Amino acid sequence: EVQLVESGGGLLQPGGSLRLSCAASGFTFSSYWMHWVRQVPGKGLVWVSRINSDGSSTSYADSVKGRFTISRDNAKNTLYLQMNSLRAEDTAVYYCVRNGLSYYYYYMDVWGKGTTVTVSS
Amino acid sequence: DIQMTQSPSSLSASVGDRVTITCRASQSISSHLNWYQQKPGKAPNLLIYSASSLQSGVPLRFSGSGSGTDFTLTISSLQPEDFATYYCQQSYSTPWTFGQGTKVEIK
Numbered sequence: 001e002v003q004l005v006e007s008g009g010g011l012l013q014p015g016g017s018l019r020l021s022c023a024a025s026g027f028t029f030s031s032y033w034m035h036w037v038r039q040v041p042g043k044g045l046v047w048v049s050r051i052n053s054d055g056s057s058t059s060y061a062d063s064v065k066g067r068f069t070i071s072r073d074n075a076k077n078t079l080y081l082q083m084n085s086l087r088a089e090d091t092a093v094y095y096c097v098r099n100g101l102s103y104y105y106y107y108m109d110v111w112g113k114g115t116t117v118t119v120s121s
Numbered sequence: 122d123i124q125m126t127q128s129p130s131s132l133s134a135s136v137g138d139r140v141t142i143t144c145r146a147s148q149s150i151s152s153h154l155n156w157y158q159q160k161p162g163k164a165p166n167l168l169i170y171s172a173s174s175l176q177s178g179v180p181l182r183f184s185g186s187g188s189g190t191d192f193t194l195t196i197s198s199l200q201p202e203d204f205a206t207y208y209c210q211q212s213y214s215t216p217w218t219f220g221q222g223t224k225v226e227i228k
Contacts, residue, residue, distance in 0.1 A: 035217075045157075045165065045208055047217040059215045095164055105171035106212040107155040111164035 002026035002110050004096045009115030016086050016119070022079040022096030022112055030054070030074035033099035035108060036081050038092035046092075049081065050099070064090075086119045093117075123147050123211050127220035133228040140196040142223045144209035149189045153213035156185055156194045159222075160205045168207075169194065199225070 008020040020036070036048040049070040050059045058070050069082040079096055093114040100109030124147035134140050144154065152172040157165040167176045169185035172192055182197040196203055204227055209220040 044222050045159075045210070045219045047210075047219070050215070050217075061216050100167070100170065102171060102174065105153060105174075107167060107170035108157070108165075108210070109167050109170075109176065111166070113164055 002098075004098065004110055004112035006094065006096045006112045006115035009094065009117045011118045011120065012086060013121050014087055014119055017082070017084045018086065018117060020081040020083065020094055020096075020115055020117070022081075024077045024079065024096075024098075027098070027110075029072075029077040033101075033106075034070075034072065034079045035097040035099060036070060036079075037095045037097050037108070037111075038090075039095070039114075040092045048094070051079070083117070086117075088119050091117060091119050122216055123150060123214060123218050125209055125211055125218050125220040127207075127209055127223050129223060130221065131224040131226060133226045134199050135228045136199055136201055138199045138228075140199050140203075140225060142194045142207055142209075142225075144187075144192040144194070144220050146190045146192075146211055146213075150211045150213035152188045153211055154185075154187065154192045155210045155212060156183075157208045157210065158203075158205045159208065165208065196225075 003025045005023045035050045051070045067085045071080045095114045096112040097108040098110035100107045126145045128143045154172045156169040159165040173185045184195045206222045206224045
């Protein structure tokens with residue numbers, strides 16, 4: 001079964017740091033681009049970051065650029081999101097998402113259940 | 122950034138109704154448009170990719186159309202399990218952006 005399982009969420013104060021992990025199974029992780037998407041409870045979906053299959057190329061939303069770092073360990077089938085200088089507005093459920101590709105069309109075809117990050121003093 | 126605007130933001134419909142949700146991009150995105158369904162407390166689920174391709178396992182009552190800036194998601198006969206929030210999303214350029222969502226509620 002194709003599966004993504006996030007971990008590492010929690011409650012922390014503004015200015016703090018956190019590393020999210022996403023364990024992948026059931027597919028060849030090293031062949032897929034991966035994303036992080038977040039969602040404030042009751043609000044819409046927001047793309048956060050993307051990494052290519054070998055980790056050599058990354059992209060970020062302006063709101064997290066310079067504070068968040070996406071990375072991966074293909075030997076461990078694990079995706080990461082290092083979150084620094086956290087703000088209250090980073091409070092959200094963070095989803096790990098697999099990038100699907102058909103011809104040259106991209107989409108998000110497998111989602112984890114999400115991990116909750118709460119930034120509050 | 123490409124802005125995605127969905128309409129309506131919410132709708133009430135009955136089981137068996139035909140439902141149409143519209144998504145408009147702020148610039149042409151060709152067919153780089155995806156649709157997702159999200160139920161409360163759950164992760165989103167991919168329904169349609171490249172504007173009109175049905176994801177494996179998704180019921181045939183779901184269909185998508187459009188290209189350029191205007192897109193439509195249609196549910197041909199609404200079923201009880203379809204009451205959820207639907208999001209469009211463009212994958213034409215980074216940052217990938219989502220519409221604000223359309224909540225489909227029971228009438």
